[in-house]
Amino acid sequence: MNAQRTILCIEDEDDLRGDIAEELSAADYHVLQASDGKQALAILNEHRPDLVLCDITMPGLGGYDVLKAMREKGGFGDVPFIFLTALADRNDVLIGKQAGADDYLVKPIDYEILLATIAARLNQVARVQTGAVERAEEAWQEVLNTSRGRTVEALYKATFAFDRFLVGVVVVDETGNVRLMNKEAERIVGENEGIGVVGGILKGAVPKQNTKLHEGLKKAFEEAYLDEIVSFPRQSGGRPYLVLIPGQRFTPEEKPEAVVLLLIDTEQRTKVSGDTLVRLYNLTPAETRVALMLIDGKRLDQIAEECEIAQTTVVFHLKNLFRKTDTNRQADLIRVLLSVPLRSAVS
Known part of the structure; x- marks a missing residue:
């Protein structure tokens, strides 16, 4: 069932990357491998994976840099992004979530949890x-x-x-x-x-x-x-x-x-009407603007800068969007917003 699903694994430790790729291949996923952020971005220029696993701490371009580049690149806004990290304190998780990460898996990797997390994220995409x-x-x-x-x-x-x-x-x-x-x-x-x-x-x-x-x-x-x-x-x-x-x-x-x-x-992104969002979810003008910028692949810090507001204010609007769309993660919110053109047809 998973034969057509492609996962990009970005990890600078060769042995760990090989082990992860072996586990994923055994679970019938197609695996793309990158040893650093630069190689990962080159792969993303040629392929669109269904999910990305990415180490945070790597030489050169780190995990946050890869995530930022993906969101700025466009067309990857609804691709689940999971960090692989030895950093598990609250501040690290918060930074990753604000950058648009969907999940964290802490090293050493529990492969049963890894496979269950991947399956759950891909199933969410399929349901939408x-x-x-x-x-x-x-x-x-x-x-x-x-x-x-x-x-x-x-x-x-x-x-x-x-x-x-x-x-x-x-x-x-x-x-x-x-x-x-x-x-x-x-x-x-x-x-x-x-x-x-x-x-x-x-x-x-x-x-x-x-x-x-x-x-x-x-x-x-x-x-x-x-x-x-x-x-x-x-x-x-x-x-x-x-x-x-x-x-x-x-x-x-x-x-x-x-x-x-x-x-x-299915690659429509920035064509969602603000009026449609307001009608469907009763959004305020500020919430609508944040929603449209999220669809366009903007990070929270970019939204704050372009709207000339504090990032805490953007987070406040984001929480309201979660509540009004019945979601609790940024990736799920983006997927719901991307489905709006079809959803509005039955309203």
């Missing part, structure tokens, strides 16, 4: 992604039900309404030809990063996934309930595109004229 998919499917089903029995043109208004939720919508007929796309779908296929429209037909760059897409599309004309999700990797790396194919046949007698595919760009 699954919830976003479910909310998108529910949102479209509601739109589809209100358009029942009408021609495909009757879906136009509802389809374009999805632009404000950053959900791509593609209306496709039974021959596979694209009849309609909203602006978000046009943006996604226009990136030509793994999925596009070729000869009027929606196609992916990976043949196996492309076959799965069109098999699911065929089923959508026949089945009322379908849970098909096809993932297309970005050619430049990073998080994939998801194509959701909900079943859309109401009765054996009512075969649809066209079906709808939902496109989700």
Whole structure:
């Protein structure tokens, strides 16, 4: 189950790093290894791991420097980051948490705790992604039900309404030809990063996934309930595109004229509307600004500097965000905020 999960282990002690990599490989994780912060950043330029384990004290770039560089780099805001450290006093933990670390594991490493912690963090990410998919499917089903029995043109208004939720919508007929796309779908296929429209037909760059897409599309004309999700990797790396194919046949007698595919760009980051956050979570203007800056990968000290307020004030706003979003860690908060474009579709 974990074969597709990649973990970057950054540790300057060769023997310890080797032991950790061996334990992770035995648990079916793919392991990337770095002996220092500089090597880790070079790896991050080429790969996007699902989780990072990082020693704090290393020659040259230390663990805090790596975490800072990751958050500033962008696109890594929701990657769980766990420090490996011999430093376990309250002040060390507090500094790491304020920098955006998700967890601490104290040396010598207890490998059962290590594996349990990793599994827990990855499961949290998976739950948020699954919830976003479910909310998108529910949102479209509601739109589809209100358009029942009408021609495909009757879906136009509802389809374009999805632009404000950053959900791509593609209306496709039974021959596979694209009849309609909203602006978000046009943006996604226009990136030509793994999925596009070729000869009027929606196609992916990976043949196996492309076959799965069109098999699911065929089923959508026949089945009322379908849970098909096809993932297309970005050619430049990073998080994939998801194509959701909900079943859309109401009765054996009512075969649809066209079906709808939902496109989700899972690498969306800074497009969340402040108004949406206010409406969903009743945020104050100051809390909204902090939330948007967290989504943009800013650290707490950077937020304090740019907002010209004390870092203790930023921490105060952060605690309010935790309370209002029912989270208790910065990484979980960011994942919840990143799911807002889909969450707002059902509000």
